[in-house]
Amino acid sequence: MPRIGVFVCQCGNNIESTVDTQKVADELKEMPGVAYTCSYKFMCSSPGQEMFKNAIKDNDLDGVIVSACSPHMHEKTFRKASEAAGLNPYKCEVANIREQCSWVHHDETKKVGTVKSLDLTRMMLERLKRNKPLKATSIPVTKKALVIGGGISGIQAALDIADGGVEVVLVEREPSIGGNMARLSETFPTMDCSQCILTPKMVEADLHENIKILTYAEVEKVDGYIGNFTITINKKAKYVDESTCTGCGECWEKCPFKADSEFELGLNKRKVIYTPFPQSVPNIPVIDAPKCPKIQKDKCGLCAKVCGPGSIDFTQKDEIVTEHVGAIIVATGFELMPNEHFGEYGYGKIKDVVSGLQFERLASSSGPTGGKIERPSDGKTPESIVFIQCAGSRDEAKGVSYCSKICCMYTAKHTMLYKHKVHEGKSYVFYMDIRAGGKRYEEFVRKAIEDDGAMYLRGRVSRVYEKNGKIMVQGVDTLSNGQQVEIEADMVVLATALISRKGADSFAQKLGIGYDKDKFYSEYHPKLKPVETVTAGIYLSGTCVGPMDIPESVSMGSAAASKALGLFSSDKMAREPITADVNKTTCNACWDCVTACPYTAIAKTEVKDREGNIVQMLAEVNVGLCQGCGVCVAACRSKSIDLAGYTDEQVYAAINAF
Amino acid sequence: MKITLSKDKIESEGIALIERISGEDLKQCYQCGNCSGGCPVSLEMEITPSQMIRQLQLGNIEGVEEANTMWLCLGCQQCYSRCPKSVSAAKILEALRQLHLRKGEDHAEIAEMDMPLLKRGPQQAMVSAFRKFVS
Numbered sequence: 001m002p003r004i005g006v007f008v009c010q011c012g013n014n015i016e017s018t019v020d021t022q023k024v025a026d027e028l029k030e031m032p033g034v035a036y037t038c039s040y041k042f043m044c045s046s047p048g049q050e051m052f053k054n055a056i057k058d059n060d061l062d063g064v065i066v067s068a069c070s071p072h073m074h075e076k077t078f079r080k081a082s083e084a085a086g087l088n089p090y091k092c093e094v095a096n097i098r099e100q101c102s103w104v105h106h107d108e109t110k111k112v113g114t115v116k117s118l119d120l121t122r123m124m125l126e127r128l129k130r131n132k133p134l135k136a137t138s139i140p141v142t143k144k145a146l147v148i149g150g151g152i153s154g155i156q157a158a159l160d161i162a163d164g165g166v167e168v169v170l171v172e173r174e175p176s177i178g179g180n181m182a183r184l185s186e187t188f189p190t191m192d193c194s195q196c197i198l199t200p201k202m203v204e205a206d207l208h209e210n211i212k213i214l215t216y217a218e219v220e221k222v223d224g225y226i227g228n229f230t231i232t233i234n235k236k237a238k239y240v241d242e243s244t245c246t247g248c249g250e251c252w253e254k255c256p257f258k259a260d261s262e263f264e265l266g267l268n269k270r271k272v273i274y275t276p277f278p279q280s281v282p283n284i285p286v287i288d289a290p291k292c293p294k295i296q297k298d299k300c301g302l303c304a305k306v307c308g309p310g311s312i313d314f315t316q317k318d319e320i321v322t323e324h325v326g327a328i329i330v331a332t333g334f335e336l337m338p339n340e341h342f343g344e345y346g347y348g349k350i351k352d353v354v355s356g357l358q359f360e361r362l363a364s365s366s367g368p369t370g371g372k373i374e375r376p377s378d379g380k381t382p383e384s385i386v387f388i389q390c391a392g393s394r395d396e397a398k399g400v401s402y403c404s405k406i407c408c409m410y411t412a413k414h415t416m417l418y419k420h421k422v423h424e425g426k427s428y429v430f431y432m433d434i435r436a437g438g439k440r441y442e443e444f445v446r447k448a449i450e451d452d453g454a455m456y457l458r459g460r461v462s463r464v465y466e467k468n469g470k471i472m473v474q475g476v477d478t479l480s481n482g483q484q485v486e487i488e489a490d491m492v493v494l495a496t497a498l499i500s501r502k503g504a505d506s507f508a509q510k511l512g513i514g515y516d517k518d519k520f521y522s523e524y525h526p527k528l529k530p531v532e533t534v535t536a537g538i539y540l541s542g543t544c545v546g547p548m549d550i551p552e553s554v555s556m557g558s559a560a561a562s563k564a565l566g567l568f569s570s571d572k573m574a575r576e577p578i579t580a581d582v583n584k585t586t587c588n589a590c591w592d593c594v595t596a597c598p599y600t601a602i603a604k605t606e607v608k609d610r611e612g613n614i615v616q617m618l619a620e621v622n623v624g625l626c627q628g629c630g631v632c633v634a635a636c637r638s639k640s641i642d643l644a645g646y647t648d649e650q651v652y653a654a655i656n657a658f
Numbered sequence: 659m660k661i662t663l664s665k666d667k668i669e670s671e672g673i674a675l676i677e678r679i680s681g682e683d684l685k686q687c688y689q690c691g692n693c694s695g696g697c698p699v700s701l702e703m704e705i706t707p708s709q710m711i712r713q714l715q716l717g718n719i720e721g722v723e724e725a726n727t728m729w730l731c732l733g734c735q736q737c738y739s740r741c742p743k744s745v746s747a748a749k750i751l752e753a754l755r756q757l758h759l760r761k762g763e764d765h766a767e768i769a770e771m772d773m774p775l776l777k778r779g780p781q782q783a784m785v786s787a788f789r790k791f792v793s
Binding site: 384458483485 | 688
């Protein structure tokens with residue numbers, strides 16, 4: 001016969017006002033298997049817990065029920081106390097008689113509440129009789145992190161983890177780290193130059209002894225689970241030996257072939273052997289193989305001839321690298337909605353209609369014009385520029401229902417940069433709302449309007465067309481009763497929508513993390529677990545989650561790093577033993593559970609005989625990945641899966657006791 | 659009505675003059691509409707005080723000139739007391755009136771006012787009207 005103790009909490013008056021806790025305790029005392037009961041004012045208080053522990057020891061209890069608040073509140077507290085009293089923590093259960101009983105009943109005679117509390121506790125009693133003592137499992141943790149994406153957010157995450165003494169592999173797709181921030185001219189609201197604040201961080205990451213940077217590389221495959229991931233990375237051929245290249249620049253100076261620069265967003269050319277920008281980290285060029293005549297047709301090879309250390313290697317092939325890491329930080333960033341989507345704004349037809357990011361390059365001192373604001377078509381200094389906000393954003397017809405968040409601020413910044421560089425210039429901004437939520441952001445926008453004379457017009461642009469070498473912009477100013485306005489401009493800048501990267505969805509599937517309808521990655525909880533994902537050990541950082549500005553991306557990088565460092569703080573990680581378990585004798589390998597599992601925790605395994613012949617296929621649960629959600633239990637047709645701590649036997653016993 | 663925006667109009671001498679007479683910076687206004695909401699006579703105005711400022715921000719002085727707004731303004735400064743940016747629409751409207759009065763374009767002719775009105779009307783109102791409507 002089990003010896004179970006029942007502790008009924010009064011919770012001050014929270015429970016006691018509608019439940020006769022003493023009666024609950026007295027009636028349960030008569031139930032078979034119950035050795036001890038009591039009613040107590042505050043079970044969660046220190047004296048309450050002391051009493052709880054002593055009662056377990058004095059009465060030699062082998063199971064306990066605390067009838068109190070929701071297990072969300074204090075299950076952990078009482079399981080810990082049980083363990084301290086020498087009882088297996090999973091032999092302690094909490095019956096919820098507050099949220100699910102006393103708080104929803106207002107019967108002051110306590111009749112209803114008492115009966116329901118008795119029912120709830122009795123159900124728990126029958127369940128508890130079938131509880132098995134479970135043991136928390138622990139899995140080893142590889143103390144190394146992978147950061148995917150070398151933008152500002154990824155760099156910050158990598159630096160923070162590395163400073164915490166843990167090795168980091170930073171994988172970047174482009175030839176240099178830096179991301180989109182490297183393209184910016186100045187940053188709002190302080191107007192400090194983007195390169196000046198970013199490049200020191202890039203160099204710091206490059207020189208850090210704990211950081212290994214793999215550029216021109218992409219993550220191909222992710223296997224394993226928290227603490228034990230195996231990453232397959234494809235290092236694309238650079239055709240340059242990284243160990244000997246000094247970054248002298250002789251090769252790209254002599255290279256006779258040019259191509260559109262991706263970094264300059266088509267505003268300028270680069271050589272076929274190139275680094276994306278002068279401050280590239282690492283400062284090692286790559287050869288654009290499809291455009292290189294030497295690689296394609298075995299003609300030229302000038303770069304190899306001028307290279308002092310002989311670092312050019314035309315025979316280099318893509319290389320597959322495998323890394324073992326304990327945590328992954330995803331910081332893959334964003335891209336802009338292609339401007340081709342904006343026919344009504346003349347994009348594609350009119351050369352002087354550019355995107356916000358292209359304008360950043362025009363304003364940047366390292367950009368194609370050396371920081372002079374010039375029209376792309378004829379190099380003339382524009383006398384007036386029209387900025388169109390919400391180009392694509394908040395436009396469900398174009399498939400973007402959300403606000404891109406940063407455009408209001410960067411457009412205000414653009415008007416300032418333009419005014420500071422072209423004193424006689426006049427800027428016009430068409431906006432729908434000005435969203436300047438942030439420290440010193442509203443003041444920044446007002447400064448653009450009041451000090452730098454940007455003309456803000458609330459309304460959208462309906463038409464952009466060319467007339468006599470000018471760009472005619474026709475729109476509306478809803479602030480003056482929907483008056484139509486027309487502007488003769490020299491340039492139009494579109495604040496195009498910030499969207500998720502192409503292929504973000506298939507990459508999320510590779511990682512086993514969630515994404516929303518816009519293919520931005522989903523947090524575990526949007527407020528309380530903003531950097532975690534549904535897959536333990538994979539954290540999120542930066543604009544792959546949604547539109548955000550630099551301060552937010554940086555804080556999120558640090559937040560993700562702190563989560564990873566928390567994981568790395570011990571050699572082994574304890575895991576809840578509430579995991580699914582497959583009955584090997586009845587599993588018929590239909591793989592419904594494999595399809596159903598949201599955590600890819602169930603694998604197909606082979607059972608072999610002595611000769612090595614496959615005799616059976618079985619589903620097997622990886623306890624490292626299993627989160628104990630129970631979906632597989634429901635999906636299993638042959639009832640071969642049970643969830644430890646929530647077995648069918650326990651659940652049915654509780655239901656039958658009602 | 660369609661208007662064409664240009665730097666010449668938005669930053670014209672006329673606008674600069676209005677700003678100089680009134681002492682107000684038109685760019686300060688962010689069109690919250692509090693002035694129009696509180697104005698005791700805005701219901702009778704062809705364009706409300708905030709709309710008047712908006713038109714001036716766009717450089718459209720003619721649009722403001724045509725409206726009865728400046729002649730209906732009492733100068734009670736309700737607009738100013740409510741403005742979160744401390745812009746006085748009343749001062750701007752006074753500047754607009756001044757542009758007329760300084761040229762001798764009166765809005766009222768005392769000699770043509772009928773006697774019963776002059777006798778019945780409160781003295782204060784009469785003084786105020788002469789001061790506002792007559793150069």
